[in-house]
Amino acid sequence: MEKFKRNKEDRVLSIRDLNISFETAGGVVKAIRGVRMDLFKGETIAIVGESGSGKSVTVKTIMGIMAANGKIESGTINYTFTNEKGERETVDMTKLSQKEIRYRFNGKHIAMVFQDPMTSLDPTMTIGKQITEGMMLHLHLTREEANQRAIKLLTDVGIENPEKRFKQYPHQLSGGMRQRVVIAIALACDPDILICDEPTTALDVTIQAKILELIKKIQQEKELSVIYITHDLGVVAKVADYVDVMYAGRIIEKGNINEVFYDPRHPYTWGLLASMPDTDTNSKRLFAIPGTPPNLLEEIVGDAFAPRNPFALAIDYKAEPPMFNVGGQHRVASWLCDPRAPKIDPPEQLQERLIRMRAETGMSVVNEKEGA
Amino acid sequence: MTEINYNAEPLLHVENLKQHFRINRKFTTKAVDGISFDIWAGETYGLVGESGSGKSTTGRALIRLYNPTSGKIIFDGHDISGNLSSADEKFLRQNMQMIFQDPMACLNPRKKVSEIIAQGLEINHLYKDKEDLEQKVLAIIDKVGLSKEHATRYPAQFSGGQRQRIGIARALVTNPKLVIADEAISALDVSIQAQVVNLMKDLQDELGTTYLFIAHDLSMVKYISDRIGVMHLGYIVETGTTDEIFTNPIHPYTISLLSAIPHPNPVLEKKRVSITYDKAAEGVDYSKGVNHAITKTHSVLATDEEFEKWTRKAEMAHEAGKLNY
Numbered sequence: 001m002e003k004f005k006r007n008k009e010d011r012v013l014s015i016r017d018l019n020i021s022f023e024t025a026g027g028v029v030k031a032i033r034g035v036r037m038d039l040f041k042g043e044t045i046a047i048v049g050e051s052g053s054g055k056s057v058t059v060k061t062i063m064g065i066m067a068a069n070g071k072i073e074s075g076t077i078n079y080t081f082t083n084e085k086g087e088r089e090t091v092d093m094t095k096l097s098q099k100e101i102r103y104r105f106n107g108k109h110i111a112m113v114f115q116d117p118m119t120s121l122d123p124t125m126t127i128g129k130q131i132t133e134g135m136m137l138h139l140h141l142t143r144e145e146a147n148q149r150a151i152k153l154l155t156d157v158g159i160e161n162p163e164k165r166f167k168q169y170p171h172q173l174s175g176g177m178r179q180r181v182v183i184a185i186a187l188a189c190d191p192d193i194l195i196c197d198e199p200t201t202a203l204d205v206t207i208q209a210k211i212l213e214l215i216k217k218i219q220q221e222k223e224l225s226v227i228y229i230t231h232d233l234g235v236v237a238k239v240a241d242y243v244d245v246m247y248a249g250r251i252i253e254k255g256n257i258n259e260v261f262y263d264p265r266h267p268y269t270w271g272l273l274a275s276m277p278d279t280d281t282n283s284k285r286l287f288a289i290p291g292t293p294p295n296l297l298e299e300i301v302g303d304a305f306a307p308r309n310p311f312a313l314a315i316d317y318k319a320e321p322p323m324f325n326v327g328g329q330h331r332v333a334s335w336l337c338d339p340r341a342p343k344i345d346p347p348e349q350l351q352e353r354l355i356r357m358r359a360e361t362g363m364s365v366v367n368e369k370e371g372a
Numbered sequence: 373m374t375e376i377n378y379n380a381e382p383l384l385h386v387e388n389l390k391q392h393f394r395i396n397r398k399f400t401t402k403a404v405d406g407i408s409f410d411i412w413a414g415e416t417y418g419l420v421g422e423s424g425s426g427k428s429t430t431g432r433a434l435i436r437l438y439n440p441t442s443g444k445i446i447f448d449g450h451d452i453s454g455n456l457s458s459a460d461e462k463f464l465r466q467n468m469q470m471i472f473q474d475p476m477a478c479l480n481p482r483k484k485v486s487e488i489i490a491q492g493l494e495i496n497h498l499y500k501d502k503e504d505l506e507q508k509v510l511a512i513i514d515k516v517g518l519s520k521e522h523a524t525r526y527p528a529q530f531s532g533g534q535r536q537r538i539g540i541a542r543a544l545v546t547n548p549k550l551v552i553a554d555e556a557i558s559a560l561d562v563s564i565q566a567q568v569v570n571l572m573k574d575l576q577d578e579l580g581t582t583y584l585f586i587a588h589d590l591s592m593v594k595y596i597s598d599r600i601g602v603m604h605l606g607y608i609v610e611t612g613t614t615d616e617i618f619t620n621p622i623h624p625y626t627i628s629l630l631s632a633i634p635h636p637n638p639v640l641e642k643k644r645v646s647i648t649y650d651k652a653a654e655g656v657d658y659s660k661g662v663n664h665a666i667t668k669t670h671s672v673l674a675t676d677e678e679f680e681k682w683t684r685k686a687e688m689a690h691e692a693g694k695l696n697y
Contacts (some may be wrong), residue, residue, distance in 0.1 A: 010681070206422055275566035276562055276566075
């Protein structure tokens with residue numbers, strides 16, 4: 001597929017073998033275990049997973065805003081950008097101090113939109129002040145220039161009457177409006193990467209759709225690279241080009257969106273897809289993943305998902321599966337993809353859904369990779 | 373599933389319920405402004421709408437956490453609106469229960485699980501002796517998928533999904549006729565949501581409980597509900613069976629709500645644009661609308677003109693086969 005071509009020169013972010021642990025009263029929590037991820041210019045990747053799977057920790061590390069008890073055990077986060085002199089420069093974010101990241105990159109190159117717009121805005125400052133603050137600091141604009149830009153930004157994110165809103169406080173706006181303001185702040189200094197940490201979870205469905213469409217529009221205009229963190233697969237389907245499914249600190253399935261959604265291979269991805277009722281689900285029971293996520297305080301032997309996996313093989317309890325290349329850009333960490341493994345089909349409800357989904361899109365191919 | 377007898381008297385009959393909150397001399401919030409609906413025994417009625425539409429207020433007014441401003445609520449033959457007689461109050465407290473949104477906040481952290489669950493039985497004197505009480509508690513703990521050992525633990529020792537199970541056990545232990553689930557699954561992870569929804573459905577099959585399911589996640593509501601009411605700004609703008617709401621939505625707000633549900637089908641989802649509903653621009657005034665019946669079960673709040681306009685629009689959409697909300 002033409003759409004899913006990646007060009008090496010366009011790579012803006014590459015994470016390799018990232019391991020992060022947290023020192024807690026209960027012991028050491030291995031929150032991230034060997035994450036590898038790439039982000040290219042202009043594309044959107046989505047990180048999907050349950051709470052505690054490590055998706056937020058991963059992006060917070062990129063931003064250098066990890067909690068104080070966190071420690072990067074190993075790995076690199078290489079960020080490529082155009083510096084002040086107009087040259088391409090690559091830095092390893094894990095080697096920089098939090099202070100340095102904060103002064104040089106946050107807001108200016110990498111910006112973040114948080115889940116709850118009420119807690120991410122300062123209630124004692126006007127909207128205008130909050131938007132212009134970053135611009136005056138990073139871009140050295142005068143107050144006048146910054147104000148003008150801020151008003152243009154407010155118009156861009158779809159806020160009517162920007163001059164009036166500029167002087168208002170966060171509590172005078174509705175939830176959707178506030179999230180628009182947060183997006184405007186994130187975009188204020190023309191970043192290359194926008195990280196959206198569950199940007200719509202706190203919002204209503206109708207507003208959620210509007211915000212997602214807005215981010216998409218801005219992304220196309222400014223050639224932004226966007227990282228979404230979410231647990232809502234509907235949102236992923238709407239926005240993402242690439243998907244990384246995380247479980248217990250590892251990426252267990254990754255690929256472009258069509259590969260992961262129309263041809264999922266990992267039992268956890270099956271479970272996630274099947275447990276979300278789409279509006280055509282008629283079966284009497286929802287497919288539910290049994291049990292709860294593992295406790296990362298304990299050493300994980302074998303596949304972390306094995307205890308919840310009805311399809312687990314004997315080896316799943318003994319050795320951690322490597323990333324299997326199943327063709328295209330699709331990688332799966334499951335022993336089921338080993339050539340020696342028995343062939344196991346996804347649960348019935350999911351198979352029906354996959355067939356229906358392919359039919360709806362007019363896809364005749366059962367599996368693109370095998371055809372190619 | 374047990375058949376629902378729609379010819380019988382409804383279990384809950386709500387007529388013109390209003391719940392206003394007086395903020396100050398000049399301003400009153402009309403959170404719920406005259407809604408009417410019926411819930412029959414054994415069914416699940418889903419109430420959907422955006423935040424601020426009054427769906428939670430409705431639930432809280434029904435269970436009398438608020439004193440409704442006006443309107444009539446008949447629950448299983450008892451009038452539970454206005455001043456409650458002590459007999460009616462006793463009946464209400466035993467037979468209507470609530471499952472709350474946040475399982476972290478709704479359990480007393482200083483009480484053991486068994487004590488939390490037993491409380492309802494103790495207050496209502498629904499047990500013969502200590503042994504009977506203990507047995508009833510353990511039976512319900514088992515039913516919601518927890519084990520005996522969990523009974524002596526504290527809420528803090530459980531995960532979100534397990535805590536919601538405790539909340540469900542607490543609600544069901546008095547064997548209520550109606551359970552109000554106010555966003556009961558919104559705070560849980562996707563994989564856990566499915567577990568809890570399955571549990572609620574199983575318990576309904578087994579015990580014949582009726583649910584009022586309040587939520588904003590339409591795909592889950594569709595999955596669990598028999599009938600749905602769509603609320604907006606204090607009014608039920610459209611009500612009907614799940615099928616009717618999803619295949620033949622009439623009210624523009626319902627249509628915009630349906631169009632906003634993200635589908636997990638990337639190719640389609642990328643092309644779809646949600647439909648905006650602007651109440652002011654369309655000039656809709658809910659207080660002028662009356663309920664127009666489309667079928668016996670399906671009705672929409674509209675003035676005569678609006679009703680004609682919207683049904684024509686819906687018919688056109690039907691003919692064009694554009695029903696992909």
